[in-house]
Amino acid sequence: MTEDKNFPNETSENGEELITENITVESTEAELSATEKPTEVYDAETAARVRALAAANRFDDESEVLISLRNLQVFFKIGGGLFKETKYVKAVDGVSLDIRKGETLGLVGESGCGKSTLGKAILRLTEPTGGQVFYNGKDLAHLSPGEMRDQRKHLQMIFQDPYASLNPRMNVGQIIGEPIRTFGLKNGGSVEARVQDLMETVGMSRRFVKRYPHEFSGGQRQRIGIARALAVDPEFIVADEPISALDVSIQAQIMNLMERLQAEKNLTYLFISHDLRAVRHLSDRVAVMYLGKIVELAGGKEIYRDPLMPYTKALISAVPVPDPEIEAKRERIILTGDVPSPINPPKGCHFHTRCPYAIAECKQIVPQLVEIKPEHFAACIRISPEHPQIDENHAKGLGVVSEGAPVSQR
Numbered sequence: 001m002t003e004d005k006n007f008p009n010e011t012s013e014n015g016e017e018l019i020t021e022n023i024t025v026e027s028t029e030a031e032l033s034a035t036e037k038p039t040e041v042y043d044a045e046t047a048a049r050v051r052a053l054a055a056a057n058r059f060d061d062e063s064e065v066l067i068s069l070r071n072l073q074v075f076f077k078i079g080g081g082l083f084k085e086t087k088y089v090k091a092v093d094g095v096s097l098d099i100r101k102g103e104t105l106g107l108v109g110e111s112g113c114g115k116s117t118l119g120k121a122i123l124r125l126t127e128p129t130g131g132q133v134f135y136n137g138k139d140l141a142h143l144s145p146g147e148m149r150d151q152r153k154h155l156q157m158i159f160q161d162p163y164a165s166l167n168p169r170m171n172v173g174q175i176i177g178e179p180i181r182t183f184g185l186k187n188g189g190s191v192e193a194r195v196q197d198l199m200e201t202v203g204m205s206r207r208f209v210k211r212y213p214h215e216f217s218g219g220q221r222q223r224i225g226i227a228r229a230l231a232v233d234p235e236f237i238v239a240d241e242p243i244s245a246l247d248v249s250i251q252a253q254i255m256n257l258m259e260r261l262q263a264e265k266n267l268t269y270l271f272i273s274h275d276l277r278a279v280r281h282l283s284d285r286v287a288v289m290y291l292g293k294i295v296e297l298a299g300g301k302e303i304y305r306d307p308l309m310p311y312t313k314a315l316i317s318a319v320p321v322p323d324p325e326i327e328a329k330r331e332r333i334i335l336t337g338d339v340p341s342p343i344n345p346p347k348g349c350h351f352h353t354r355c356p357y358a359i360a361e362c363k364q365i366v367p368q369l370v371e372i373k374p375e376h377f378a379a380c381i382r383i384s385p386e387h388p389q390i391d392e393n394h395a396k397g398l399g400v401v402s403e404g405a406p407v408s409q410r
């Protein structure tokens, strides 16, 4: 996990690095802030322990896969009726991806690319239209509702807007206790004791067990959401934009919390975000999604150091790089226009309408995800293991090359 200037670990006066997960109460909660004391301030030793745990838990065996997606599709039917043509939004259009045990796989892409739908389809919160989701040898996509219910305790979700995902009529104790009551306790003991343990685990005082969601700040509500997700001891968590709605200072705290929980509980995360800074900070590997498809997949550091796909380059262009040397050298691609409609996506490479390197074939050929460098995959017909970078001197722009000429001539 690298230090990121946008999400720095907090530093004490004498320069020691602290991971602070203290509850920061926003100004609106005057009453709570008057009574609340930080419950967790990590010193350098604890921070080192968290990192060591994370390192020890991660990738003992690189091939150990927890979740395997194979050609996963989620199409939403829209329109239709007596005289209307039925159309489909291809929100997820044939995604194949392995998520490794203990890793954080970042999933990035502009709004509307299908990230949330992919996350929900893995957990069957949205029904897949086709394809498979393997978990522990079972295809979740084809389990009966009863069988899926048994699996759900292993697979949880954290949402962007904790307020919307928490029942406003339930107090914290009831919210966190509900999944425990539904799925049963793993190791005996009382539900109340377990709830209180969970509150402490996520850095909240037990005293707030009878409070309601509206009494808390956004960061605290996200802690409640995380405690609720942890209540059933899951193995895998889809975190869908978990920090996007929070202030920057609170974002860093929630990310530190997620990082610590992953280390302590050996969790596997699918971390969905349109915010590349957050993904950079947390992810071991990053998958880039565009109009329902994964277009690039690589290690977290690698994808920032050497993005291959023009789309990935464009996304990264928009984010300042902390290293001035890389910042000075890197290529800038400014994306123009919005993501095209997934109802009628551009043929061939979906990105061709916005790609500065598009050639005639890009309109016809659907690029496949190919391993261009070890562990670095990209879907672009102008990139190959022999030529990992697009040759910009050749046929830049769709108008330059005549339709139908073979690629080898370009």
Ligand SMILES: Nc1ncnc2c1ncn2[C@@H]1O[C@H](COP(=O)(O)OP(=O)(O)O)[C@@H](O)[C@H]1O
Pocket (backbone or CB within 6 Å): 076, 078, 089, 090, 091, 109, 110, 111, 112, 113, 114, 115, 116, 117, 118, 342
């Ligand atoms: N229930 C639904 N019915 C119809 N279209 C949907 C539904 N949910 C999502 N979509 C569409 O699917 C596409 C992908 O959406 P989403 O997965 O939310 O993208 P992201 O999370 O990347 O912003 C969008 O075009 C969105 O409008």
Ligand code: SF4
Pocket (backbone or CB within 6 Å): 309, 310, 311, 349, 350, 351, 352, 353, 355, 356, 357, 358, 359, 362, 367, 379, 380, 381, 382
């Ligand atoms: S396949 Fe063509 S349009 Fe798609 S990213 Fe590559 S060069 Fe651009």
Ligand SMILES: [Mg+2]
Pocket (backbone or CB within 6 Å): 115, 116, 117, 241
């Ligand atoms: Mg989304």
